[in-house]
Amino acid sequence: MKKIKIFFSALAVVAALQSCKDKNNLEEVVTVPEPQKEAAAPVGNPDDVKAEDAAGKFQMTKLPYAYDALAPNIDARTMEIHYSKHYKKYTDELNKATKGTDLENKTIEEIFATLDPENKAVRNNGGGYYNHGLFWEIMGPKAGGAPTGALAEAINKDFGSYDAFQKLFTEAATKQFGSGWAWLIVTKEGKLAVTSTPNQDNPLMKGQAVTGIPILALDVWEHAYYLNYQNKRPDYITAFYNVINWAAVTKKYEAALAKK
Numbered sequence: 001m002k003k004i005k006i007f008f009s010a011l012a013v014v015a016a017l018q019s020c021k022d023k024n025n026l027e028e029v030v031t032v033p034e035p036q037k038e039a040a041a042p043v044g045n046p047d048d049v050k051a052e053d054a055a056g057k058f059q060m061t062k063l064p065y066a067y068d069a070l071a072p073n074i075d076a077r078t079m080e081i082h083y084s085k086h087y088k089k090y091t092d093e094l095n096k097a098t099k100g101t102d103l104e105n106k107t108i109e110e111i112f113a114t115l116d117p118e119n120k121a122v123r124n125n126g127g128g129y130y131n132h133g134l135f136w137e138i139m140g141p142k143a144g145g146a147p148t149g150a151l152a153e154a155i156n157k158d159f160g161s162y163d164a165f166q167k168l169f170t171e172a173a174t175k176q177f178g179s180g181w182a183w184l185i186v187t188k189e190g191k192l193a194v195t196s197t198p199n200q201d202n203p204l205m206k207g208q209a210v211t212g213i214p215i216l217a218l219d220v221w222e223h224a225y226y227l228n229y230q231n232k233r234p235d236y237i238t239a240f241y242n243v244i245n246w247a248a249v250t251k252k253y254e255a256a257l258a259k260k
């Protein structure tokens with residue numbers, strides 16, 4: 001009886017080993033699929049985004065580069081949402097707020113010069129329209145560094161050095177409480193100055209503490225950086241210096257001086 005038990009036990013062990021072997025073989029021959037990687041959501045083309053009112057007075061400034069052109073400093077998804085949602089909305093609302101009024105016959109700069117601050121629809125959406133249009137233009141891929149030529153000379157003259165300007169501008173952007181903008185402007189005396197404004201206000205608007213013609217703008221609304229930087233606004237500000245298109249800023253500086 002004992003011998004029979006031993007025989008069957010041995011059979012069980014052999015069967016178990018065979019089973020393991022089969023399983024191993026199965027594992028070897030079956031291709032285990034790779035975990036599905038989440039496909040990067042495709043980004044669109046900024047040229048496909050147009051103001052809702054095709055005949056409206058105010059049309060969107062063309063984004064002069066692709067949504068992903070400023071990465072990794074500003075990521076593609078942030079650029080797409082910023083341009084195709086936020087900026088478009090300001091444009092559409094500005095057209096609605098001015099349609100059929102005498103403001104429709106003025107440029108956006110002329111509107112700011114005489115705007116009633118209580119006209120919140122035009123103040124907020126007009127600011128959003130102008131500020132973002134400038135913001136897109138003064139950034140670019142393969143940019144950054146420091147300005148040269150006449151603008152560099154003016155920065156040295158009015159701030160002492162480029163580093164001194166950068167410190168002031170960073171402080172203005174960092175200390176702007178809540179949503180707003182940091183600016184480099186040309187004052188009516190033809191000098192450079194750094195300032196900041198809340199919400200969508202800008203230095204062209206009547207009644208601002210510091211006024212002048214903006215030549216450089218930094219959007220510090222959370223929608224401009226939160227996807228990539230979360231609450232780290234200082235890191236976003238540092239990255240912004242890598243995408244400043246100083247050639248574009250210099251053109252705006254020269255145009256501002258020509259208006260004096």
Ligand SMILES: [Fe+2]
Nearest residue numbers: 086219221224
């Ligand atoms: Fe913005």
